[in-house]
Amino acid sequence: MSTLAVHDHGVAHHDDHGHEHHHNETFLSKYVFSMDHKMIAKQFLITGITMAVIAMILSILFRIQLAYPDKSFPLLTTLLGRFAPNGRISADFYLSLVTIHGTIMVFFVLTAGLSGTFANLLIPLQVGARDMASPFMNMLSYWFFFLASVIMLSSFLVQKGPASGGWTIYPPLSALPKAMPGSGEGMTLWLISMVLFVASSLMGGINYVSTVLNMRTKGMDLWKMPLTIWALFLTAILGILAFPVLVAGVVLLIFDRSFGTSFYLSDIVLNGVQQPYEGGSPILFQHLFWFLGHPEVYIVIMPAMGISSEVMSVNSRKPIFGYHAMVYSLIGITVLSFIVWGHHMFVTGMNPFLGGVFMITTLIIAVPSAVKTFNWLATLWRGNIRFTPAMLFAIGMVSFFISGGLTGIFLGNAALDINLHDTYFVVAHFHLVMGSAAIFGMLAGVYHWFPKMFGRMMDDKLGYLHFWLTFIGAYLVFFPMHFMGLDGVPRRYYAFTEFVSMQRWLTVNTFITWAAIMAACAQVAFLYNFISSIFIGKKATQNPWESNTLEWTTPVEHLHGNWPGEIPTVYRWPYDYSKPGAEEDFIPQTVPFSQTMSSNLPHDFEDNPKGLEELNKFTSTLKANEQVK
Amino acid sequence: MGFRKFINSKTLLSFITAFMLLGTNLLMAQTEAPAGTAAGQPEAPQVDWTGVGYYLLLFFLVCLGVAVVGKILKIYDLTLRIQGKKGLKWNTVMAVICLVFLLAGLYGAYWSFTVQGSMTLPEAASVHGVKIDEMFTVTTVLTMIVFFVTQILLFGFLFGYRHSEKRRAHFLPHNNTIEKVWTIAPAIVLTILVVFGFFTWQTIMDNTDAKGQPASINIDITGHQFAWELRYPGKDGRLGPKDFRMISGANKLGVNFKKKSSFDDLQVDTMYLPVNKSVRLNIFALDVIHSVYMPHFRVQLNAVPGLPTYFKFTPTITTEKMRSKLDDPKFEYLVYCNKICGGGHYNMQKVVRVVTEAEYQAWLSRQKPYLTDQLRKELHFAAAGQSQTGSQNRLALNN
Amino acid sequence: MSTESHEVHHEEGEHQSMTKGRIIKVALILSAITAVEFIIALILVPHGYLNIKYANPVYIVLTLFKAFYIVAYFMHLKFEKMGLALAIIVPILFIIGLILVLTNESHHWIDLRM
Amino acid sequence: MSTAVSQIDEVKTTPWSGGRSPFNVEYGKIMMWFFLLSDAFTFSSLLISYGSLRFSASVWPAADKVFQSVPGVTDSGAPLVFVGIMTFILILSSVTMVLAVEAGHRNAKKEVIGWMIATVIGGFMFLGCQALEWSHLHHEGFWWGSTPALEELGKFFNEGGTEAARHMTAQEFANLFFTITGFHGFHVFTGVIINIIITVNVMLGTYEKRGSYLMVEKVGLYWHFVDLVWVFVFTFFYLV
Ligand code: HEA
Numbered sequence A: 001m002s003t004l005a006v007h008d009h010g011v012a013h014h015d016d017h018g019h020e021h022h023h024n025e026t027f028l029s030k031y032v033f034s035m036d037h038k039m040i041a042k043q044f045l046i047t048g049i050t051m052a053v054i055a056m057i058l059s060i061l062f063r064i065q066l067a068y069p070d071k072s073f074p075l076l077t078t079l080l081g082r083f084a085p086n087g088r089i090s091a092d093f094y095l096s097l098v099t100i101h102g103t104i105m106v107f108f109v110l111t112a113g114l115s116g117t118f119a120n121l122l123i124p125l126q127v128g129a130r131d132m133a134s135p136f137m138n139m140l141s142y143w144f145f146f147l148a149s150v151i152m153l154s155s156f157l158v159q160k161g162p163a164s165g166g167w168t169i170y171p172p173l174s175a176l177p178k179a180m181p182g183s184g185e186g187m188t189l190w191l192i193s194m195v196l197f198v199a200s201s202l203m204g205g206i207n208y209v210s211t212v213l214n215m216r217t218k219g220m221d222l223w224k225m226p227l228t229i230w231a232l233f234l235t236a237i238l239g240i241l242a243f244p245v246l247v248a249g250v251v252l253l254i255f256d257r258s259f260g261t262s263f264y265l266s267d268i269v270l271n272g273v274q275q276p277y278e279g280g281s282p283i284l285f286q287h288l289f290w291f292l293g294h295p296e297v298y299i300v301i302m303p304a305m306g307i308s309s310e311v312m313s314v315n316s317r318k319p320i321f322g323y324h325a326m327v328y329s330l331i332g333i334t335v336l337s338f339i340v341w342g343h344h345m346f347v348t349g350m351n352p353f354l355g356g357v358f359m360i361t362t363l364i365i366a367v368p369s370a371v372k373t374f375n376w377l378a379t380l381w382r383g384n385i386r387f388t389p390a391m392l393f394a395i396g397m398v399s400f401f402i403s404g405g406l407t408g409i410f411l412g413n414a415a416l417d418i419n420l421h422d423t424y425f426v427v428a429h430f431h432l433v434m435g436s437a438a439i440f441g442m443l444a445g446v447y448h449w450f451p452k453m454f455g456r457m458m459d460d461k462l463g464y465l466h467f468w469l470t471f472i473g474a475y476l477v478f479f480p481m482h483f484m485g486l487d488g489v490p491r492r493y494y495a496f497t498e499f500v501s502m503q504r505w506l507t508v509n510t511f512i513t514w515a516a517i518m519a520a521c522a523q524v525a526f527l528y529n530f531i532s533s534i535f536i537g538k539k540a541t542q543n544p545w546e547s548n549t550l551e552w553t554t555p556v557e558h559l560h561g562n563w564p565g566e567i568p569t570v571y572r573w574p575y576d577y578s579k580p581g582a583e584e585d586f587i588p589q590t591v592p593f594s595q596t597m598s599s600n601l602p603h604d605f606e607d608n609p610k611g612l613e614e615l616n617k618f619t620s621t622l623k624a625n626e627q628v629k
Numbered sequence B: 001m002g003f004r005k006f007i008n009s010k011t012l013l014s015f016i017t018a019f020m021l022l023g024t025n026l027l028m029a030q031t032e033a034p035a036g037t038a039a040g041q042p043e044a045p046q047v048d049w050t051g052v053g054y055y056l057l058l059f060f061l062v063c064l065g066v067a068v069v070g071k072i073l074k075i076y077d078l079t080l081r082i083q084g085k086k087g088l089k090w091n092t093v094m095a096v097i098c099l100v101f102l103l104a105g106l107y108g109a110y111w112s113f114t115v116q117g118s119m120t121l122p123e124a125a126s127v128h129g130v131k132i133d134e135m136f137t138v139t140t141v142l143t144m145i146v147f148f149v150t151q152i153l154l155f156g157f158l159f160g161y162r163h164s165e166k167r168r169a170h171f172l173p174h175n176n177t178i179e180k181v182w183t184i185a186p187a188i189v190l191t192i193l194v195v196f197g198f199f200t201w202q203t204i205m206d207n208t209d210a211k212g213q214p215a216s217i218n219i220d221i222t223g224h225q226f227a228w229e230l231r232y233p234g235k236d237g238r239l240g241p242k243d244f245r246m247i248s249g250a251n252k253l254g255v256n257f258k259k260k261s262s263f264d265d266l267q268v269d270t271m272y273l274p275v276n277k278s279v280r281l282n283i284f285a286l287d288v289i290h291s292v293y294m295p296h297f298r299v300q301l302n303a304v305p306g307l308p309t310y311f312k313f314t315p316t317i318t319t320e321k322m323r324s325k326l327d328d329p330k331f332e333y334l335v336y337c338n339k340i341c342g343g344g345h346y347n348m349q350k351v352v353r354v355v356t357e358a359e360y361q362a363w364l365s366r367q368k369p370y371l372t373d374q375l376r377k378e379l380h381f382a383a384a385g386q387s388q389t390g391s392q393n394r395l396a397l398n399n
Numbered sequence C: 001m002s003t004e005s006h007e008v009h010h011e012e013g014e015h016q017s018m019t020k021g022r023i024i025k026v027a028l029i030l031s032a033i034t035a036v037e038f039i040i041a042l043i044l045v046p047h048g049y050l051n052i053k054y055a056n057p058v059y060i061v062l063t064l065f066k067a068f069y070i071v072a073y074f075m076h077l078k079f080e081k082m083g084l085a086l087a088i089i090v091p092i093l094f095i096i097g098l099i100l101v102l103t104n105e106s107h108h109w110i111d112l113r114m
Numbered sequence D: 001m002s003t004a005v006s007q008i009d010e011v012k013t014t015p016w017s018g019g020r021s022p023f024n025v026e027y028g029k030i031m032m033w034f035f036l037l038s039d040a041f042t043f044s045s046l047l048i049s050y051g052s053l054r055f056s057a058s059v060w061p062a063a064d065k066v067f068q069s070v071p072g073v074t075d076s077g078a079p080l081v082f083v084g085i086m087t088f089i090l091i092l093s094s095v096t097m098v099l100a101v102e103a104g105h106r107n108a109k110k111e112v113i114g115w116m117i118a119t120v121i122g123g124f125m126f127l128g129c130q131a132l133e134w135s136h137l138h139h140e141g142f143w144w145g146s147t148p149a150l151e152e153l154g155k156f157f158n159e160g161g162t163e164a165a166r167h168m169t170a171q172e173f174a175n176l177f178f179t180i181t182g183f184h185g186f187h188v189f190t191g192v193i194i195n196i197i198i199t200v201n202v203m204l205g206t207y208e209k210r211g212s213y214l215m216v217e218k219v220g221l222y223w224h225f226v227d228l229v230w231v232f233v234f235t236f237f238y239l240v
């Protein structure tokens, strides 16, 4: 990281540096402590998938409890031991399951797993760099993430079970070790794991940002970057600015837990005993948490948006519609996401005045989102659509984002949120938009760039099977939840048997659970497809999807520094698909305009007047010739 | 072609077992149901492994089925190719499935709206609740239009513009006018929603008693793990102050009895509310955050330790009326706890009865004062002793 | 997104970075500001020349001045390209949002505790 | 035609059009800047939390009554003198750091070493002072979760306020003071460690070989940032 000399030659110097690193390759330096961004990307992906599967199994476990609240499953006792005495998950452990499920899915799968994988894989490849700005910190970033994952999972081994205060760990519940079993060592481990995780994502983030800023190849100006890069770039910035605030909140929480301070605590009597806390405010934590928390949810969705845009453009053989609008809407979402966090706190005792303000800012976010949605639709319009599995998942992402986003409009309305807050309506909302849309974006990325990562193709048919089962499954799981929410069924409830009014939802719950199990089984198809294709998939060609972006100009066999010779220069934007007058229906970014005179448009030379003149000359001569004939 | 390996692959076997171990439970549930109901005996009931095996078998069969179908398709595909035909066009197949999904999905959504939609909350039983419900209808209409239009377009395009060798996609990078349109259109829709919503919110959250109308009834509701405590004002209509340092066995809420106003406060177990009288809930929590959630009145506000909050509303439908409306003689309004607060979070309810003014007064007169005889005795010595605990070493108590 | 215009300024900015002389000057300014703060805290306020209510804003303004000098000269941001400067300064605006909200909240907490 | 081609294919060479750093800044420095940006957010949130808790309190200990001692010299009657010294030390060490960087630009190894050592010493002195400050407050009875006895509290406050309120805010004050200055102290400490490492590297001539003292500049950035944070901590804990 500490090589460089004179500023101006930063890039150049970096390259030969990039090579120095990888002379003699041992197994350790190639597969374990690798500093090659492509390998690190794979590490992130595989860890991410593992965590995803674990979190999914957790969700199935607590779904079973919700579906059969008063039945006993001896197997659970066999699997979970003390957490499920005589065949039933205990109330506290149910909350642990939900909490860890949420935490893993949001942070470990969709933050590290998603950004980590695709930022590492795509940024250097698509902007034309030899490697990340600092391969070393990149490696550290992965290993911190790995450590965090291990610690998070290890909390299942402590006596009183993992953290169980919900993934939002509101104090006092999370601050008072005696308030519930999960707030003991489990919560401590959660906090430690989270600090490591933030360190990891910070190291990753600054790396991505400086790579995109500094290491673009010749000609790759900001308006020639693929939307994936834009999305990942802005995501990284979001992370850099949002996570530190969580750190502050967590630090104060740790002190409250272990050093007798009272930042978040006041006037507390825990089962009859006065606690000596005065003057703190639980609301303070909620502000600090959601100042991260809301940007976090966009950290989760924006890479998925970028990936889907790219995949949809490639597979409908059509330029993405309104490239500039897409970029500006991404920027808009990035900025807005920092001023809406209060919409999670409408009824938590926040000043109602602020509630009104946050409601306005929140609903504004729908506008850039609308632009994106409609642009996606316009991209499909009169396209020539190829249904690769990746394409299907990208489309699924759009469908889910619309459904989930629209429910967000209800929640964003403070007045309506009074009755919807913390009901299953919220659960439905964020599963559609995050648990489904973002996951589908990630899966689209996996199917699309698998050839780039592993040099082999995944099996299409299994991909189709996986998609339809998951797509239908997810809708079946999450659509009915809205109506439970509208009936005022609260979330984080261990059983709906205690309330007469909720018992009639039991059949629906059973149905949801089986739909979830179905969707979960569908993941077997994915996992089998994924693993087997790594070893026995059919070999990939260099540019299997006939795509324009730079990564497909690299050889199938990975090599450090990505390109054997010079890094190619970029001449055009990444979306010249089905350009009239071109013989192929795609023109890679590296093809100079002079080779495609017949297909050039004045629009291509907006910032190159000389070029425009030449083009006009050329066209006029063409016309002249025609007249001669 | 993956399917053969799909069946006889070891990696897969392990996955299947892993997943099926989860899928198995239903059957055992039936076999073990008695054990479950008689859940009290310490030793865990035995796992019925035949049940597990049964489900494993089932999954195998499914995989087999999938594999066979795959094979058949493959062979069919080959025969077509041998006959020099194009072979099976998966792309078209997918396009068709998309269309099918659209139609099925639309029907499914409709079904869900009608059937499950009818299971949702009855009409709002409070003044502001009605406003919220209007708000809700407007939002639903607008968003559902968007929902159906966009989804139909999405899947319609998928089918309509599926790949074909003859066509080329229409090169259309951008079109500023239409982009402006669909930036501004949602902006307008949202402005409507924002303005409408903003004023609704303001009116609901404005907790000051308007001049002229009588002051609203003050009721203290205090959450703790895992129950709600209620305190009503006595004749003076005022609630005495509280201090968590004064909490003791008999004085659960730490009411401060140095003040006169606390002497006639009442302790009640069911929340009775007079219909059409404005009520002001003063919301407290003793240990962790809870949330007073009364969905039928569209009322919710968190109970935060150290930060008293309050919510003002006016019930409009008596319990009786609501029972007849829903013709469910056992119907009760309820307070739920709607903020995760520990193991008992899922069962922290309190019955709310909305009654006529007369009934209310009658009921009120029957309630016992908070200041029980036992508490009287206790107070003489306890009052002093209690306040000390406040300033002990914090670490000791913390963990 | 284009900063061509600043290139020129930058080029010489790079090489005429911080001379010893300027360093000393900035150091003196910083000490001076600190000194002023002490005078306010130890003389003006105690002897009632200045009400604490007005002193606090003054402190904050002076602090911001110090911050400016440290960032601009010691951290050399003044001589970097405008682009970088903006990239660092603009995000700080979000902090202001947090400040506004939490000040508002803290006053609300007082009302609630009444 | 060939000229035409060349012009049509001509690639812009403006700062943002790739092939170079748009800021003419080497990537390591950009990374350092963004790291500092995010660290700035952490400290801001801590200070904002401090602010919100303090605003919502009725009374607050008066800085010039709490910080009255100059360890070793006097135990009271010298308000803010000691912290003045601390501040001055930190600013000085910041100055020496700039001088080291400036020397680095001239590739003057000897000078760099000299200034770096000066900086390290400054850092250690600051940490020492902070240790003294802490132990003093600790002896007076302030600590995480503990305050001086109720009757002694009076002397730390200007205006009235009930005894309960005073006890409460004194506690809040102690918690916030130790947490935030502690967090800052931790940054200073890491800064000193890094400085030492860099100094050693300079002595070994690592950067001389490399032809540039950029590394010194980067740690310089970090060190100034620590100073910057202190400026705010100082204002909000000792003055306001
Ligand atoms: C990927 C993550 C993601 C995304 C993208 C969103 C997007 C949005 N979310 Fe979501 N949200 C979460 C994840 C996400 N959310 C999570 C995890 C929670 C729960 C946290 C917890 O408590 O555990 C949550 C909770 C949550 C709440 C708090 C609910 C509560 O606890 O009471 C609110 C309230 O305002 C909200 C609002 C919104 C809004 C307005 C959007 C908007 O961005 C949506 C914008 C998109 C559209 C509007 C659809 C497309 C647009 C069109 C088709 C144009 C036409 C539309 C109109 C004209 C209306 N969300």
Ligand code: HEA
Pocket: A048, A049, A052, A053, A056, A059, A060, A063, A098, A099, A101, A102, A103, A105, A106, A109, A110, A113, A165, A166, A167, A168, A427, A431, A434, A435, A436, A439, A442, A443, A446, A470, A474, A477, A491, A492, A493, A494, A516, A519, A520, A523
């Ligand atoms: C990405 C986020 C994500 C995902 C994917 C899921 C997936 C699921 N969730 Fe999760 N859930 C959360 C995030 C997520 N959830 C959060 C944040 C909470 C709140 C926690 C809290 O309250 O504190 C929550 C809470 C929550 C609840 C509420 C519990 C309660 O409040 O009592 C329920 C109830 O049914 C539920 C169910 C499910 C189900 C059935 C699935 C599954 O959909 C099951 C079906 C499986 C899939 C749809 C496939 C998923 C894909 C993979 C696993 C493959 C991975 C591969 C790659 C990523 C390449 N979840």
Ligand code: CUA
Pocket: B223, B224, B226, B289, B290, B291, B337, B338, B339, B340, B341, B342, B344, B345, B346, B348
């Ligand atoms: Cu009480 Cu949840």
Ligand SMILES: [Cu+2]
Pocket: A293, A294, A297, A341, A343, A344
């Ligand atoms: Cu949000």
